[in-house]
Amino acid sequence: MDQPLISIRDVHKWYAGVHAVRGVSLDVKAAEVVGLVGDNGAGKSTLIKMLSGVHRTDSGEIRIAGELVEIASPKIAMRLGIETIYQDASMVPMMSIARNLFVGREPLRLRIGDIGIIDHERMRRESTQAIANVDLHLRSPDALLGELSGGQRQGVAIARAMHFKSRVLILDEPTNHLSVKETAKVLGFVRGLPAQGVTGILISHNLHHVVESCDRVVVMARGEIVFDRPVNETSIEEFQEYL
């Protein structure tokens, strides 16, 4: 049997006395797209935040490609090839698209330790490329991010994740605040992830979106996984009952 790319074993997380994630175990294969659904407070956001390095696990283990890892910070998650896209597109509105794409990972010309001079030319070039790669059409990488529409911002976030060669792309409610047309594009992109060899985890409130773009549905409730099945072996009516 194939070794899973992500292997979560008996992971727990407490927040100030609240047991948010209660012994979750989950395997995700390479180039599989998993839809993670659940009501508010079901623990799905907490679970993925432990994958993206925003929160640390209280107990349990996470393996990436068989290797036991301690995802103590977003930086470590990124090094492992885990990129996360949040619903608000987590970007800085008053900075240029290029600067947003590379914040925290700027290409440097001259450096002392972590600090150095940004290689602006390379940053612009790679930004243009990254944006073109996700088929996004923008005037210039120097435009301010705040001037873009919600869908365009989400596009830039996707371009960022893809540019840094992610193995795992986590999308946390990426279609909130988007128009119908923009939503369709984002979902189309999610559907295309396996073809690029990228593993996806899509968190969504919208069950139709999950059925439309994922290979597998995982339902969480009260901090536990209560349902887990391939999309083509189930129906919305079936897993809706677990929510």
Place this chain on the structure above:
Amino acid sequence: MTPSRKNEPPAVVPGVRRRSNEAGAGRAAIKNLFRIYLEKPELAGIVLFVLLTAVFELRSGAAFLSSDNMRGILGLLPEVGLVSIGVTILMICGEFDLSVGSTFALTPMATSLMIIAGVPAVVAVLLGLVIAGVIGFVNGFITLTFSIPSFITTLGMLFIVRSLTIVMSGGFPPLLPDDLDTSVFTRFVGPGGLFRASFVWFLVIALASAAMMAISNLGNWIRATGGNLEATRAMGVPTIRVKIFCFVLCAMMAGFGGVMQVFRLHSPLPSIGDGLELQAVAAAVIGGTALTGGIGTVLGGVVGALLIRVIDNGLVMSQVDANWFKFAVGALTIFAVVSNTWLRRTARRMKVAT
């Protein structure tokens, strides 16, 4: 991958259906203006600066731009200007420092006492800056550890540091030794001795700060941290360390400004820098820095400080009662924030770039 064609911007802004080419061109010009404004928030300050200079030059009968008067303005600018730069950078990072005025006084007080005690001047200045840096660090550490507004932390620090300064002075301002060579800051240099050496220091520090903000990754992190803290942290930027750095930098700038002033006055009065914190915030804001963080430039902070000095001096030169100075600065500050907020909101509504 199925190419997911991202939405292209509508060719025409909704609601603005076909118009004559002329109107379209006019609209494009306005859009361009807004775009320039968004990218260069200090522009309004610069325009105002040029206007005021012209007005004062006319009203004072060409005395305002005379070399004697320029020397006066440029001689005082570095001290306030440094504080403004520090405060501006810290505000871009999303934090605030009200204790700079007190640090402005304590640093030279400590330095002076060390010099009087026989410590070599260079060492004393450096140690003074270390003390300033510690004040900044404590500001940042308390603010970030307890997640409280820096407004409160540094308001407390304003009183604490001022009190320490007075305690250190023993109630009487000590005098710097007569033979202390302060020419490194005070001697007149440049064409016709137009400015003091302190202005050169100021210029170098301002350029270095502007470069840091514009071309280094640290500058990118500072702006991003102030612009969207959560997102920046999620991108792996060490936001806590970035903020602490800005707190320390701000305090050290204030301390250095204070040292320059005391070397000019030759005595560390414990009361110097009183009210400077608010002037520095006013300068930053007039220069286009947003109180919410993420927006602003070093040049803006400098222009703001320069504007305040120009108003201070220009009112006198055009024989207006000097007591109107604070009124003018206050009005300008409110005007700057109101117009900046309005411009930003309008620019956003217009979606200027796409």
